[in-house]
Amino acid sequence: MPEGHSVHRIARQFDRNYVGRVVAASSPQGRFTAGAAVIDGREVASARAIGKQMFLGFDGDEWLRVHLGMYGAWDFAGEIEVDPTIASANGRMGQTNQRGTDIDAVFAPVFDSAGENSLSSIGAPRRARVHVRMSEQTQGLGEVGDGAHQWPPPVVGQVRLRLMTDTTCADLRGPTTCELQTPDEMQATIAKLGPDPLVDDPTAGEERFTATVRRKPTPIGLLLMDQTVVSGIGNVYRAELLYRALLDPHTPGRLVPEDLARQIWRDWSRLLVIGVETGQMMTMDDLDPEAYRRAMAHRDDRHWVYHRAGLPCRVCGTEIVLEEMGARKLYWCPSCQK
Template sequence: MPEGHTVHRLAAAFERAFGGQRVRTSSPQGRFSEAAQLDQMVLLGAEAVGKHLFLPLAPTEDVDPGAPVVRHVHIHLGLYGSWTFAGEPGFADAHAIGAPRLRRGEQEEELDAAGVTDWRRLVPRPTVRLRIAGARGLADLTGPTACEILDADGRRAVLERLGPDPLRPDPVGRERRRFIEAVRRSRTTIGALLMNQKVVAGIGNIYRAELLFRARLDPLVPGKDLSTGMLAQMWEDLVALMTYGARTGRIVTTQPEHRELEARIVERSRGTRQNGDEDPDVVPREESFYVYHRQTLPCRLCGTTVRSADLAARTVFWCPRCQSRRRRRASWTRENPAAPWALASETADGKAA
């Protein structure tokens, strides 16, 4: 399932591609017949909250986003949903965002171009739930868990069900306090709480495993046992990690000096791609994580075998030696408070400096 940073990248791509434009909307699959109601409306922007995307549309571009006439297309990609973009050079600065795509040889699965070079003539696949087309390109949605039209009250109801999003602005620290309070009043394990979208919105299985390793926390520690200071550090680390992910399209949690140590990963299939894999200069997937999908392999730092178990309906990964119940953040993450997760030696594009 795409994690929160992916949805924020998706919102940014929609802003660049369609923001302020009158768009054409259709449902080639036929399962989103409401698309006809939106045809020829103006896309006012795009909003990401956790794993949810909202696309507000209105009759004219001067309408206030909160006006009753605005219709919000609410999309949750779920496990299999993705958006595929096609258009003029530079359009949206993305090809596909969402669930990992299957490889076919060395090529990603693409729109049904059949040799067509003009994006205006691209035939949508039969599985396309929603197509949005603008002046310079189009975007096709396939396989979402949710695709619906909401009014302002409906949008608000979705937001009220979600916890704080580390990638949304938090100038006064309100969202951080919400996260800390939600964790500290619960007897549930921190490993389960981090997967609860009512506690924190946007975290998926990778961020959970890696955040707990970096905090040196056993996944089974109850939330109420954690101090305010430790949770504040975890929140700030999460903000940094997800900001990097939103900027680069990659989840990378390892320190540069640890990446070549035990550079292996255990996955069921080699046929998936992450967003950003097309860049040959990105950190390889097998060097990107400390414990995620590294069960049965030695920990990069201590050599202890990384373990895995079911927790909150997903597999959690951890190092039983590094992640003791009470131990606080290791010195290698405290020494540089300006960049506690230490990609300080890399450029803004996530490449080694």
């Protein structure tokens, strides 16, 4: 399931390529025909992400709410505006698939003196005709197709919603939620979500998160996945945040020390920004430039415990444990996380 950084990146792409432009909306699959008819021919007024939810606002006070869920993805085709911080160190647009262009040449990464993507490049968009997929996972989603140079692109597979401008096309496949909301309904949806470090006031978000966690008897490993407690954290960030805090996942929230709860919020705030800037869930610190590039290219080199079941802990050598918590796989070190 897409974690918060991916959804924020997708919203940025919509902000850059759709806001202020009139769209042609359709539902090739037929499951969103009525909704597409409502927004067809309207101008996109805003794009925003909160946790794992994305909202597109249209003139006339209609809001499109999309939750990608486990299998959803947006495919962008045409002339896509990006900036170098949307390109990750291996030349890919985050965790995406591309067809029809030399993507390494188009999205050449920009590094600072530490080997990381340059923050100063934000707001310097490039234009290129490409076909990209934006979602959390690429394995199992299949190829996008060979229509990158056709306009409009051919419909491939089960497209729930197609949004087109004169130059850009976005196809939505497999979402858990795709619905229109009134402004009141949109606000009601947001009100149910926990704080998001990229949306909420940092101090207010920290206070709300800390207070919620410390009054709950629920294990912290479940609380971090509860989108009413904190927005955007998924399976990868849960495991990594808990390891970085050296915290046993089974610790009841109310027994988590206040300073440690605050540390987790601040760490999540930092990791989320890194994820948005690089397109990768980079959770290891103090890597030299070569190790950083290696980690950006290979997931196995960028996490402390996630996906490392049975392997030795990078710090103490204890075998990393895999168990199920909240119907999802949880990875942790029983020695470091006491």
